[in-house]
Amino acid sequence: MTEAQHLQAILRLGDDALVLGQRLSEWCGHGPILEEDIALTNVALDLIGQARNLYTLAGNLEDQGRDEDALAFFRTDREFQNHLLVEQPNGHFGDTVVRQMFYDAFALERYAFLTRQTVDPDLAGIAAKAVKELQYHWGHSSQWVIRLGDGTEESRTKVQESVDALWGYTGEMFMADDVDVACAEAGLLPDLEGVQRAWTARVAECLSQATLSQPEVGWMQRGGKQGIHSEHLSFMLAEMQVLPRTYPNASW
Amino acid sequence: MTDADRITRAWTFVRSVHDPELPYLTVEEMGMVRGVRVDEGQIVVTLTPTYSGCPATDVISEDVTSAVRAVEPGARVEVVLSPAWTTDWILPSAHEKMREHGIAPPEQASADRAFLTGEGKIIPCPRCGSRDTKMVSAFGSTACKAHFTCTSCLEPFEHFKCI
Numbered sequence: 001m002t003e004a005q006h007l008q009a010i011l012r013l014g015d016d017a018l019v020l021g022q023r024l025s026e027w028c029g030h031g032p033i034l035e036e037d038i039a040l041t042n043v044a045l046d047l048i049g050q051a052r053n054l055y056t057l058a059g060n061l062e063d064q065g066r067d068e069d070a071l072a073f074f075r076t077d078r079e080f081q082n083h084l085l086v087e088q089p090n091g092h093f094g095d096t097v098v099r100q101m102f103y104d105a106f107a108l109e110r111y112a113f114l115t116r117q118t119v120d121p122d123l124a125g126i127a128a129k130a131v132k133e134l135q136y137h138w139g140h141s142s143q144w145v146i147r148l149g150d151g152t153e154e155s156r157t158k159v160q161e162s163v164d165a166l167w168g169y170t171g172e173m174f175m176a177d178d179v180d181v182a183c184a185e186a187g188l189l190p191d192l193e194g195v196q197r198a199w200t201a202r203v204a205e206c207l208s209q210a211t212l213s214q215p216e217v218g219w220m221q222r223g224g225k226q227g228i229h230s231e232h233l234s235f236m237l238a239e240m241q242v243l244p245r246t247y248p249n250a251s252w
Numbered sequence: 253m254t255d256a257d258r259i260t261r262a263w264t265f266v267r268s269v270h271d272p273e274l275p276y277l278t279v280e281e282m283g284m285v286r287g288v289r290v291d292e293g294q295i296v297v298t299l300t301p302t303y304s305g306c307p308a309t310d311v312i313s314e315d316v317t318s319a320v321r322a323v324e325p326g327a328r329v330e331v332v333l334s335p336a337w338t339t340d341w342i343l344p345s346a347h348e349k350m351r352e353h354g355i356a357p358p359e360q361a362s363a364d365r366a367f368l369t370g371e372g373k374i375i376p377c378p379r380c381g382s383r384d385t386k387m388v389s390a391f392g393s394t395a396c397k398a399h400f401t402c403t404s405c406l407e408p409f410e411h412f413k414c415i
Contacts, residue, residue, distance in 0.1 A: 021305075035399060039391035046395065049305025053333060125334025129304050132336060132415040140390055 001186035009183045014054035015082035021047030046133040053126045073244040077234045084224040085169040087233040098162040100141035105202045113190035142206045149210025171220025255290040262295045265319045272308050283341025294326040300337045303395040339414045351378045356411040375411045377402035
């Protein structure tokens, strides 16, 4: 594992957290009920907090004077290396909770490993905090999937459509590239085959309780980790970055 | 003045800082102050945030810095993430104060697995003491609280989540 790969691994973790956190924050004021509005934005807050910690760590490691804000606001879409799943639009509430459930199941496995690895103790510290938050997120998203799936005919139909539509974005999480392989060999990141087994078991259990059917494994979308994104990310970043790019160094 | 005396004095100022979200509790009672030491001649206060994204963390750091700087102009705050904060660090004195303010205090974090497995957890109502309560949402007005309702006295209340 080179230093550049180590840095890239941390940036990818940060990008997933930031992009999903920003997406969820779009629900602010639009939640289906007040409690859900609060819940979704609470989850967003945790994720953005995780991203801040990870970007600060990445900035220190890079040692080029870039802080969390520079990494969040002054990189272009091609420089973001988040998974395609997390940038997908919120859609309806069912789409949002299914996307969240798929991510939470993945993040729980990944962060549980990060707390145990000893290659980067700072990363282990961030993960120890994050993993406690992710357990709450998983509890929330998986229970909603079960409630909607095992709910009314309409909620079941809609959430099954969400599962089918988002399924093709899940495979990318387990496709290891050079960075994943090198970091896994060095003991910084988990082996993705193991993560996939755990994820598949966890998700299958949730879908089964929700009386939903699991789509056939087919073609999986890929590219996010290499900076090749769906168009949705660019629009999201444009909105997120416009203020600091228009008024650099603006402060409250 | 010895370093030990300076640390003792700095602690008295650290103790005066309250949590902006729970103003009846000090940050010490919240278990966020992990230590006060002297580093290269300057007082350093170590803080651990409760949640990664808790917006109160920045305010608390500033409040602690300015409180201690009243006597130690070079004092600074160091934020440490590891070991991760847990509700087990909240001082016992804080639990009673939470109840007085209508918040059900956390239990032992290690015992808080019921929510995560989808089972209902029994949180007694801080107003009437009834155990006949239900969780409305695991996410409340701040990152650290869940929203409950008492089915006996019908009052909504908040529960400090265990992490």
